[in-house]
Amino acid sequence: MTPARTFVALVHGPVWNRNHERIASAVTHLDLHDIARTARTYGLGGYLLCHPVAAQRELVARILAHWNETENLSAHRRREALRLVRLAPDLEAARATVAEACGEPPFVLATSAASRPGAVGFREVAGHVGARPLLLAFGTGWGMCDEVFDRVDATLESIDVGSGYNHLPVRVAVAIVLDRLLGGFER
Amino acid sequence: MTPARTFVALVHGPVWNRNHERIASAVTHLDLHDIARTARTYGLGGYLLCHPVAAQRELVARILAHWNETENLSAHRRREALRLVRLAPDLEAARATVAEACGEPPFVLATSAASRPGAVGFREVAGHVGARPLLLAFGTGWGMCDEVFDRVDATLESIDVGSGYNHLPVRVAVAIVLDRLLGGFER
Numbered sequence: 048m049t050p051a052r053t054f055v056a057l058v059h060g061p062v063w064n065r066n067h068e069r070i071a072s073a074v075t076h077l078d079l080h081d082i083a084r085t086a087r088t089y090g091l092g093g094y095l096l097c098h099p100v101a102a103q104r105e106l107v108a109r110i111l112a113h114w115n116e117t118e119n120l121s122a123h124r125r126r127e128a129l130r131l132v133r134l135a136p137d138l139e140a141a142r143a144t145v146a147e148a149c150g151e152p153p154f155v156l157a158t159s160a161a162s163r164p165g166a167v168g169f170r171e172v173a174g175h176v177g178a179r180p181l182l183l184a185f186g187t188g189w190g191m192c193d194e195v196f197d198r199v200d201a202t203l204e205s206i207d208v209g210s211g212y213n214h215l216p217v218r219v220a221v222a223i224v225l226d227r228l229l230g231g232f233e234r
Numbered sequence: 235m236t237p238a239r240t241f242v243a244l245v246h247g248p249v250w251n252r253n254h255e256r257i258a259s260a261v262t263h264l265d266l267h268d269i270a271r272t273a274r275t276y277g278l279g280g281y282l283l284c285h286p287v288a289a290q291r292e293l294v295a296r297i298l299a300h301w302n303e304t305e306n307l308s309a310h311r312r313r314e315a316l317r318l319v320r321l322a323p324d325l326e327a328a329r330a331t332v333a334e335a336c337g338e339p340p341f342v343l344a345t346s347a348a349s350r351p352g353a354v355g356f357r358e359v360a361g362h363v364g365a366r367p368l369l370l371a372f373g374t375g376w377g378m379c380d381e382v383f384d385r386v387d388a389t390l391e392s393i394d395v396g397s398g399y400n401h402l403p404v405r406v407a408v409a410i411v412l413d414r415l416l417g418g419f420e421r
Contacts, residue, residue, distance in 0.1 A: 050397075065308065077264065081403050090397040121252065124401050208417055210237070210277040214311050215409070216268050222406045223413045230395055230410070 050090035050229050052149055052180040055221055056141045057082060058195060059098040062188035072187040074103050079110065081218040083128035089225045092148060094131045095141035095182070104134045138184055138195055145182050153180035157199040158224060159190060160213050166204040169227045183224065185217050237277035237416050239336055239367040242408055243328045244269060245382060246285040249375035259374040261290050266297065268405040270315035276412045279335060281318045282328035282369070291321045325371055325382055332369050340367035344386040345411060346377060347400050353391040356414045370411065372404050 057078060060071030079096070086094045098104050111132060114125050135141040138155070146152040156172065172181075184191065184199060196202060206215065206223055215223070244265060247258030266283070273281040285291050298319060301312050322328040325342070333339040343359065359368075371378065371386060383389060393402065393410055402410070 081406060084399075084401055084403060085406055087399045088393075088397055088402055089395055124399075127399065128401070206275075206413075206417075208276055208413075210275055212271075212274045212314065214271055214315070215275055216271060216405075218403075219268060219272055219406060219409045222402070222409050223417070226393075226395075226410045226413060227417075230393075230414075 051092045053091050053229065054093045054095060054141075054145050054153065054180070054182045055082065055086055055091060055225070056095040056097050056135075056138055056182055056184045057217065057221075058138055058184055058186050058191050059096070059103070060137070061099070061192040061195065062186050063190055063192060064188055067189070069192055070188060071099050071103070074098060074107055076110065078187070078218050079107065079132065080125065080128070082221050083131055085218070085222045085225060086131050087128040089229045091131060091225075092180075093133050093145070095133050095135050095144060097135045097137050097141050099136050104136070107132070107134060139198065142182060145180055149180040151180060153182040154201070155182045155184060155199045157184045157191065157196050157202045158220065159186070159196075159202055159205055160215070160220070161190070162205045162207065163196070163202045166202045168204050169224075172203060173228045185221055187217055238279045240278050240416065241280045241282060241328075241332050241340065241367070241369045242269065242273055242278060242412070243282040243284050243322075243325055243369055243371045244404065244408075245325055245371055245373050245378050246283070246290070247324070248286070248379040248382065249373050250377055250379060251375055254376070256379055257375060258286050258290070261285060261294055263297065265374070265405050266294065266319065267312065267315070269408050270312075270318055272405070272409045272412060273318050274315040276416045278318060278412075279367075280320050280332070282320050282322050282331060284322045284324050284328050286323050291323070294319070294321060326385065329369060332367055336367040338367060340369040341388070342369045342371060342386045344371045344378065344383050344389045345407065346373070346383075346389055346392055347402070347407070348377070349392045349394065350383070350389045353389045355391050356411075359390060360415045372408055374404055
């Protein structure tokens with residue numbers, strides 16, 4: 048797999064809230080910075096922040112502009128990570144952005160905290176997807192709505208270490224998935 | 235390795251600040267929750283929060299008490315993670331706490347974003363430490379001071395995926411290290 052042709056999407060909507068209602072979740076400063084730093088660490092081509100509400104995308108654009116204009120060592124490191132961020136209204140638009148950047152459409156792979164039927168394994172993805180751009184989609188809130196899963200190319204197996212507890216923060220799940228696919232660590 | 239005999243310590247002091255001065259870093263709500271959830275996911279025996287300032291430890295104790303007294307589904311999940319948190323003034327006290335919990339002293343393994351001479355590899359730790367309790371120490375701020383490294387049993391190799399950027403948030407580094415050691419994922 049070529050990291051520069053791998054992208055992450057953070058999907059803010061449509062996602063479920065705790066009452067199983069369709070919502071768009073608020074952008075958090077924290078996920079923005081943490082996922083950007085992780086994406087930069089793993090050499091990704093970009094981090095697509097997908098939000099259906101224009102005002103939320105504008106908020107992110109303002110945050111990015113702030114760090115782009117701030118000059119100190121810490122800002123330099125943040126900027127190097129945040130320059131990977133691209134804004135999109137939804138996952139389909141993110142797919143189009145990646146297709147344009149790579150010259151060919153990506154394989155869109157959803158992730159889920161719950162296991163889903165037909166999910167592909169980490170090893171399979173790590174071993175076979177290299178030839179094509181990859182867009183990994185992560186949901187916020189209580190996970191992406193079914194119609195998002197209906198439109199992806201496949202779903203990745205969930206992170207399951209057998210403890211019976213699967214409430215990892217999305218910023219943490221992104222890191223674990225990227226390390227398994229791109230970390231180059233052999234056990 | 236037995237997860238229940240593995241512990242993480244988050245060391246708030248002594249650590250370096252950006253000007254290479256010895257400080258104690260402030261506790262963050264975020265690291266507390268994220269690392270507790272990750273520790274619970276990986277089935278750890280505990281999460282030792284090491285802070286030399288009593289008022290900061292009391293602040294954490296109050297946060298833990300709050301979640302212990304709140305009744306709803308989200309609070310239940312948080313509580314299940316936060317009950318792993320133990321407070322200690324420093325890493326030596328954390329070592330003693332783990333020794334008491336396990337009936338034998340742990341092997342104390344420091345982590346570092348920068349590579350350090352003599353560091354042991356992930357595979358070696360995953361394969362050989364199982365017989366003994368393990369305490370993994372992570373630094374906040376710009377990393378643990380040298381005197382902390384001088385007193386540990388060994389240092390783990392750094393997470394290095396070859397991108398030249400190693401500014402992962404500590405809550406993310408904890409997850410990657412635990413997944414490599416305990417995730418049971420074979421590439």
